[in-house]
Amino acid sequence: xxxxxxxxxxxxxxxxxxxxxxxxxxxxxxxxxxxxxxxxxxxxxxxxxxxxxxxxxxxxxxxxxxxxxxxxxxxxxxxxxxxxxxxxxxxxxxxxxxxxxxx
Numbered sequence: 001x002x003x004x005x006x007x008x009x010x011x012x013x014x015x016x017x018x019x020x021x022x023x024x025x026x027x028x029x030x031x032x033x034x035x036x037x038x039x040x041x042x043x044x045x046x047x048x049x050x051x052x053x054x055x056x057x058x059x060x061x062x063x064x065x066x067x068x069x070x071x072x073x074x075x076x077x078x079x080x081x082x083x084x085x086x087x088x089x090x091x092x093x094x095x096x097x098x099x100x101x102x103x
Contacts (some may be wrong), residue, residue, distance in 0.1 A: 048076040055083065064091040 048070065055068040064087055070080030 003023055008029075045074075045076070048074075048080075052076055052080055052083070055080075059083075059087055064094060 068080045085091045
């Protein structure tokens with residue numbers, strides 16, 4: 001038997017698991033809290049993704065005046081910042097082109 005199999009048997013052997021009802025209840029409560037936290041994170045990610053999606057649709061439709069208010073430090077926040085910079089640069093170039101065509 002390999003070392004890993006031995007450890008697995010020792011860790012998962014039901015005869016070795018001895019939890020009191022209060023310990024089990026505490027573990028269940030911790031699992032519920034972790035689940036709630038994961039749900040909260042998922043909702044936040046979904047909301048941020050929806051904001052980025054709405055913003056990019058507005059830009060695709062030609063609205064370069066939009067600003068994405070993305071106040072997160074995750075990947076979506078970083079993407080939002082890059083999108084804001086890109087759209088701002090496009091807006092400035094479009095304004096210069098319009099001004100050049102007026103003269």
